[in-house]
Amino acid sequence: MQFYLALFFTASALVTSVLHLWPVALRVRPQPQLYAPLTLALVALVALLAPEPVALFYKGAITFGLLLALLALLFLTLPGTPSAVGFAHLLIVFFVYFLAFAAEIGWRWPTPGVVLVLGYAALIYWLLAPHLAELWGTVAGYLVLLSAMLWAALEMWAQAGQTWALLGLAGALLLVIAGSVLAIHTWRSPFRHAQTLATLAFYAGHGLVAWSAWGGAL
Numbered sequence: 001m002q003f004y005l006a007l008f009f010t011a012s013a014l015v016t017s018v019l020h021l022w023p024v025a026l027r028v029r030p031q032p033q034l035y036a037p038l039t040l041a042l043v044a045l046v047a048l049l050a051p052e053p054v055a056l057f058y059k060g061a062i063t064f065g066l067l068l069a070l071l072a073l074l075f076l077t078l079p080g081t082p083s084a085v086g087f088a089h090l091l092i093v094f095f096v097y098f099l100a101f102a103a104e105i106g107w108r109w110p111t112p113g114v115v116l117v118l119g120y121a122a123l124i125y126w127l128l129a130p131h132l133a134e135l136w137g138t139v140a141g142y143l144v145l146l147s148a149m150l151w152a153a154l155e156m157w158a159q160a161g162q163t164w165a166l167l168g169l170a171g172a173l174l175l176v177i178a179g180s181v182l183a184i185h186t187w188r189s190p191f192r193h194a195q196t197l198a199t200l201a202f203y204a205g206h207g208l209v210a211w212s213a214w215g216g217a218l
Contacts, residue, residue: 002049002050002051003217005045005049006045006046006049006050006211006214009042009043009045009046009049010042010043010046010207010211012042013039013042013043013046013203013207016035016038016039016042017035017039017199017200017203019035020035020036020039020199021196021199021200033077034077036073036076036077036199037070037073037074037077039203040066040069040070040073040203040206041070043066043203043206043207043210044063044066044067044070044210046207046210046211046213047059047062047063047066047209047210047211047213048063050213050214050215050217051214051217052214052215052216052217053213053214053215054104054164054212054213054215054216055103055104055215057100057103058100058103058104058213058215059213061096061097061099061100061103062097062100062209062210062212062213063213064096065093065096065097065100065209066093066206066209066210068089068092068093068096069089069090069093069206071089072089072090072093075089091142091145094145094146094149094175095145095149097149097153097172097175097209098145098148098149098152101149101152101153101155101156101168101172102152102155102156104156104159104160104165105152105155105156105159106159110151110155111154111155111158113154113158114151114154114155117147117150117151117154118147120147120176121143121144121146121147124143124180124183124184125139125140125143127184127188128183128184128187128188131187131188132187135187139183139187142179142183146175146176146179147176149172149175149176150169150172150173150176152172153165153168153169153171153172153173154169154172156168156169157169162215163218164211164212164213164214164215164216164218165212167208167209167211167212167218168208168209168212170205170208171204171205171206171207171208171209171210171212172205172209173205174201174202174204174205174208175201175202175205175206175209177198177201177205178197178198178199178201178202178205179198181194181197181198181201182194182195182198185198
């Protein structure tokens with residue numbers, strides 16, 4: 001029963017994400033604001049329903065991170081709310097996800113894939129650096145946090161080798177892609193549909209991370 005409810009919430013999240021992204025892609029004004037937090041609320045329910053979580057801390061941290069992301073989007077729908085408020089909440093979300101992933105790994109030599117993670121972060125920073133001015137430190141910290149989250153997810157999958165861990169890794173990768181697209185669009189060269197692509201990766205990333213909380217039930 002819980003599995004089918006989770007599938008229902010996932011399908012509902014797909015519908016609300018399309019309702020949110022369609023006018024954004026077409027640049028229709030005014031754009032609906034409530035579909036974004038509703039989508040994350042549905043995704044959070046998927047994690048809450050997990051009957052056999054990897055660990056209680058993992059399920060709790062993932063659910064808490066999703067609720068924080070929901071709170072960030074709710075703040076951003078309020079008129080006059082600085083974008084920095086939502087940005088700060090999302091940084092906390094990525095840190096919470098890092099803690100969840102890191103709690104599931106044993107401390108040993110990292111997998112060779114960590115070189116790709118570091119190389120990707122260095123490439124993105126190199127592309128952005130000439131355009132950052134006084135924001136260089138903030139963006140560098142943002143990339144470090146995203147890289148740490150992705151590295152922890154990679155180590156988790158390398159050590160567990162199970163479906164739930166692969167879902168967590170795929171979700172973390174999509175969240176990194178979403179952050180990279182927005183960073184390039186904001187500070188280097190704006191391009192069409194960047195917001196749509198980033199939001200799509202953002203929703204999908206959180207959705208996969210939510211399903212990873214199901215652990216052995218998958």
